[in-house]
Amino acid sequence: xxxxxxxxxILPVYNVQPYLKESIDxxxxxxxxxxxxxxxxxxxDGSENIVDQYPGAKVLHLTNGGLSKxxxxxxxxxxxxxxxxxxxxxxxxxxxxxxxYRVLESxxxxxxxxxYEIIRTDGILDEIKAPISLxxxxxxxxxxxxxxxxxxxxxxSAWSYVIRKKILIDNELSFTENILFEDEDxxxxxxxxxxxxxxxxxxxxxxxxRKRTNSITDKSAKNPSVRELxxxxxVAKKAYEQYIASYGNRDEVDxxxxxxxxxxxxxxxxxSNENTQYSVTIAKLxxxxxxxxxxxxxxxxxxxFIRYVEWRFDFVKSIMRPINxxxxxxxxx
Numbered sequence: 237x238x239x240x241x242x243x244x245x246i247l248p249v250y251n252v253q254p255y256l257k258e259s260i261d262x263x264x265x266x267x268x269x270x271x272x273x274x275x276x277x278x279x280x281d282g283s284e285n286i287v288d289q290y291p292g293a294k295v296l297h298l299t300n301g302g303l304s305k306x307x308x309x310x311x312x313x314x315x316x317x318x319x320x321x322x323x324x325x326x327x328x329x330x331x332x333x334x335x336x337y338r339v340l341e342s343x344x345x346x347x348x349x350x351x352y353e354i355i356r357t358d359g360i361l362d363e364i365k366a367p368i369s370l371x372x373x374x375x376x377x378x379x380x381x382x383x384x385x386x387x388x389x390x391x392x393s394a395w396s397y398v399i400r401k402k403i404l405i406d407n408e409l410s411f412t413e414n415i416l417f418e419d420e421d422x423x424x425x426x427x428x429x430x431x432x433x434x435x436x437x438x439x440x441x442x443x444x445x446r447k448r449t450n451s452i453t454d455k456s457a458k459n460p461s462v463r464e465l466x467x468x469x470x471v472a473k474k475a476y477e478q479y480i481a482s483y484g485n486r487d488e489v490d491x492x493x494x495x496x497x498x499x500x501x502x503x504x505x506x507x508s509n510e511n512t513q514y515s516v517t518i519a520k521l522x523x524x525x526x527x528x529x530x531x532x533x534x535x536x537x538x539x540x541f542i543r544y545v546e547w548r549f550d551f552v553k554s555i556m557r558p559i560n561x562x563x564x565x566x567x568x569x
Contacts, residue, residue, distance in 0.1 A: 241271035242337060243318045243398065246310030248303055249287055250277040255325040255446065256286050262327035262364050264292070268334045271316050275306040283324075304411035304418045307394065311404055319401050321394040325446050327361050332442035335370040336398055339434060343375060346430035347399045349390050353441035361444050371437045381433040382483045385424060386492045390435070392423040395443055403429050412474075416467040424475045428482035462514045465504045469521065472496045491535040495543060497525055502547050 245263050249256060263272055271294065274287040278300030287295050294313065298306060307321055318340070322328070336348055355361055376384070384390040391397075394411075403409065407429045411422050427433065436442075476493040483489055505518050529544065536544065 239269050241269045241316045242340070243268070243270040243320055243333065244273060244310070244314030244316040244401070245270055245320050245322060246273045246275065246307055246314065247322050247324050248275045248277055248306035248310065249279055249283050249324045250300070250303075251279050251281040251283055252325045253282040253286065256283050258361060258364070259322065259324050259327050260290060260293070263322070264290070265330060266328070266333040268337055270333060271314065273310045273313060275310050277301060277303070277306045302413060304413040304415070308410045308413070311401070311410065314401060317401055318398050319404070320398045323395055323445075325448065326395065327364050327444045327446075329364055329366060329368045329440070329442050329444065331367045331369070335368070335438075336436070339370070339373050339436065343373075343432065343434050345375070345432045345434040346403055347397050347427060348434045348436055349397045350436040350443065351438060351441035352391060352393070352396055352443040352445045354447050355444050356447045361446065364444065366440065368438045368440055368442050371439055373434050373436045376433050376435060378428065378431060378433065379483060381427050381430070382424070382479065383488075385427060386479065386488075393419045394422065395445070397423075399426060399430070415470065416464055417471045421471045421474045424478045428478055460504055460507055460509070462509070462511050462517070465500070465514060465517055468500055468504075469497070469517070472500065487535040490532060491537065491540055494525065494528060494532045494536070495540040497521060498544050498547050501525065
């Protein structure tokens with residue numbers, strides 16, 4: 237009789253042919269009873285054929301509907317008690333899943349969070365070969381976990397945690413579809429329903445996050461679109477609403493939300509975009525922050541306050557630069 241898998245690894249796949257086998261093999265090489273779900277999201281570069289070469293995996297072919305939809309379909313088809321989401325151009329180190337299973341046996345955690353390493357390469361991830369060992373783990377309560385999410389002490393990406401499937405099913409939780417930055421929205425909602433969160437520390441990060449040259453993410457960072465701007469604002473608001481409902485300290489959450497939007501202004505305002513909606517959206521957000529500052533200032537940490545002042549200084553400087561140029565160009569009599 238085949239042993240029932242304890243973990244369902246959900247791997248959405250979309251046009252990652254050069255990296256896909258390495259990613260899949262990094263899962264199958266784990267000495268652990270796991271179920272691998274390969275969700276082909278309408279690939280056209282040969283990835284759709286590669287997934288069919290793995291008879292031991294559960295393969296689903298979809299018309300392209302986006303990452304969130306593929307993950308949600310994976311959740312519905314997963315049979316194990318725990319779920320792990322991976323990106324199909326990344327990989328995990330040897331021994332990782334076995335160590336997660338051992339921790340689950342001793343803690344019965346709802347979710348386990350761990351580290352990652354950015355690998356800037358388009359080639360083979362040699363780092364996979366290095367076996368890892370678990371140094372320590374500790375349990376935190378829900379409130380502490382949410383605060384760590386706000387402070388970025390815990391990574392919000394879906395591939396940075398293993399979660400109990402029952403949490404998602406019983407609370408009707410899923411990834412928001414047709415939106416960018418879905419992980420920043422989903423992680424807050426998912427963790428807000430977990431009672432026991434375990435943080436794992438390894439001798440080296442178990443997850444290898446591939447930073448590809450000319451990837452969509454890389455291009456986006458250099459030339460963000462209107463959709464990215466508006467979706468980031470929307471995700472910030474959705475996360476804020478969840479923190480208000482689940483965290484409890486309204487002043488701290490208000491300060492986090494204000495600081496997040498200051499970051500959005502600094503990040504997106506630093507790019508030139510000819511689309512009128514882009515500049516109008518930035519200007520609207522800037523007005524909101526300036527109007528809110530007087531009432532929010534006392535809630536800000538020193539670091540958050542400095543970030544706001546730096547942003548305002550840059551904004552004032554951008555206004556004064558053309559005025560100074562005009563002043564210097566005038567021939568005074």
